[in-house]
Amino acid sequence: MNHKILKIHAHDNVLVALTDLKKGDKIQHDGDEVILQESIKAKHKFAQNTIAAETEIIMYGNLVGKATTQIKKGTALTIQNVSHHANTYSGKLKTESWAPPNIDKWKDQNFLGYHRKDGQVGTANYWIVIPLVFCENRNVETMKQAFLEELGFSKPNPYKSYVRQMASLYKNGQPHDIKNLNLANKIPEPEPLLKNIDGIKFLTHQGGCGGIRQDSDMLCALIAGYINNPNVAGATILSLGCQNAQISILRDKLESINPNLEKPLFILEQQQEGTEQQMLTKAIQQTFMGLIEVNKIERTSAPLSKLTIGLECGGSDGFSGISANPAVGQVSDLLVALGGKTMLAEFPELCGVEQELINRCTHQKIADKFIQLMQSYAASAEAVGSGFDMNPSPGNIKDGLITDAMKSAGAAKKGGTSPVVDVLDYAEYAQKSGLNLLCTPGNDVESTTALAGSGANLIVFTTGLGTPTGNPIAPVIKISSNSSLAERMPDIIDVDTGGVINGTKTIKQMGEELLNFVIQVASGTIKTKAQKLDQDDFIPWKRGISL
Template structure:
């Protein structure tokens, strides 16, 4: 194999540069010589053939763009000479067969999880404190300040000492120039008082009132998913009283997800409780009672079929679609073959691969729902002059993803090859074992927020450029597409799939390594980097256009 360039699919008419290529280099692929006509950075693409204006750009075996100008063989593809283009999609055309991977190695394996009364199993055990409306954010923050340090659920801020050193320098009249080469970042330790509780998570948001009634109802649906998530032991809910997002709506949404819901949930309404002191002291008492109850649940063995894996990417690069995303796709197939659930999010990043996913749907009803959601989303985006073709970020483009279809074809690899058992609208809860498609924006935090709300008890997050994104209740495993990133941002990357690019490991081997790591995280024996940094990102989607 030539480890300088890669043709991903036999039908492709472009190559990926695996290393920086210099103008004038002569490479050989399939016994044919290729002259490189310009400097081509690693991760970028160059033409296999001479292309005329209007000719299709084929990558991953699918149409990902069209030539705007004549592109000579050996020339780099850029936003100047290539435009976004995809094939159309329609009803199911074929019934896809699935060749499931061999999972004998993992059939008897278990993870140590928290078993819930409804049959779900958590990979963590958190208590939630949630406001139904932004008016209660301050009270949530006051409770957070009161609880975390006192119960040992937080760690010292290493930057406080750094600031103190600067204060001392300033007071001494010295130059404020001090390098803090190494800031300690110890893993968060559980409180000895509540040894079986992983923490209290205090969520805040800007919703619940104003906006549209649909926004408030969707917020309640999302919050119901968070309370239902198996990583949550129970919740304290703070309401003002007059807002659109009423307690009764949240209770209804909880019943809709699970009529046998059996977790403790405490509701407090500020306008009934009176003073802030009355409100907060009662909320603290209820929360402490909930922690005592949550601490009675201990980790016990659970089959891997109890895993629900969210599939996400952010800060993608030109290697994401050939290393980290396919490795995650391998994990998705393994989990599905073991009887578990996986959830592929980010509908704007499925643009151009719709027909493949439609053909993988198990029924026409499922594929029709996917078609309707995709068409509705695309129309909403186009209505405000922000179509899916505008999805790639400046960082994506700089690192080789120059069209949305190119980005999407690589992003969809996270979903593996298994059949699609269900299509979920935003905030719908995943209930079917197998691969589920979830309608979310491509925005990293809005999407990971939704995955946890749909029941994911682990999230796999691939990145080529680096992002600190985490989630309050669901461990987010950050997976680098390249070794350079893994070394540069060692504090946020959990797994490096760069060995796929260098040929040291196959996608199959990397996927198996990743599944073994998931078991360690799910069992609480290891913490993700996002957990260690206490990176608790939570942004509900207001159902407007967000790519």
């Protein structure tokens, strides 16, 4: 492998800079010499040969754009000379064959998880408190203040003591000494009262009323998915009473997912309970008694087939599709071969690879559902004056992902090569072993929120730029596409796949290392950086307008 440049696919007409290259550098590739006409930053692409205007740009073997003007040999691809173009797609054209990877290393391995009565196994043991409507957010926050510190779940805040010290210096007439204060990073953590509970998660949101009924229905479906998630031992739900997101809708959604739910579930309606104090006292008492009960559950051995992994990316860069995403794809293929479930989300970031995924669908009905969801989503974006072509963020573009099709071709690598066994709309719960496609936005938090609501008991999340996204109930493993990021932001990165870029590791090796890490997180022997930082992001997808 040339450690300065990479041609990802034999049919590509662009090369990727793996390190910063200077104007005048002579690049040898395929028996040809390319003299750079300008400096090329790492992660960016340049023309292997002169590309005429209106010529297709091919990367990963896919159409990722078209030249808007002539791009000379050895010149960088930019948003000024390339526009978004993607492959079209239709119905299922063929059935792709799949050769599963060798799983001898893992077929007898287990993880230590929390077994639920419905057969699911959690990688964590959480209690959740969620409102059905934003009107109850303040009451959820009141419960949070009452519970966390008293039960030893409240993590020390070094910034609080930092401000306290500054206030003290100011009061004592020493404001000039403030600049000499250092943040105390090591503060002893409290000992939790309930040893087998990983935490109580208090989730708030801005939905449940005021929007279209479809949004409140989807919110109820999402909350039902969180209640049913194997990482959740029990739940307390607060309702006002008059909102669109009715208790009856939530119960119907739960019934459709799991008609025999056997978890402690307490639902309180403020307009029926009396005073706020009466409701909160009852909610706190019921929750505490429920916590005592679920604290009796302990981790026991479970096969890897009980893992359901969400596949996610955010803050992607030009290396994401070369290192981190293919490594995650390797993990997905291994887990599928072991009988587990994986879910590939973010439909706007599958633009241009639809036909490949359609051909991988095991049945025509599944393929048709994928086509319908993609077309509907694209039409909704266009109806408000946007489109998938506007998906790349300024950070994506700055680090080499200049079209959505280019970004998508790399993002889809997280799904590996296994067959697509099911396609799920937002808030549908994953039931089939194998690779599932889940309709979510490309927005990091909206997507991870949805993955947990569809049953993910772990989420693997690749990033090239660095993002602090986490999830309240599903441990999020953050994977860097490059070593520079891992060194710069070690507080959020769990696994560094930069070795693939510098040539010290292969995708296969990196994928196997990542799966071993996944097993340790699933067993609770390793806490992810997102867990340690309490990165509990929860944003339901609001698809409609407000009424």
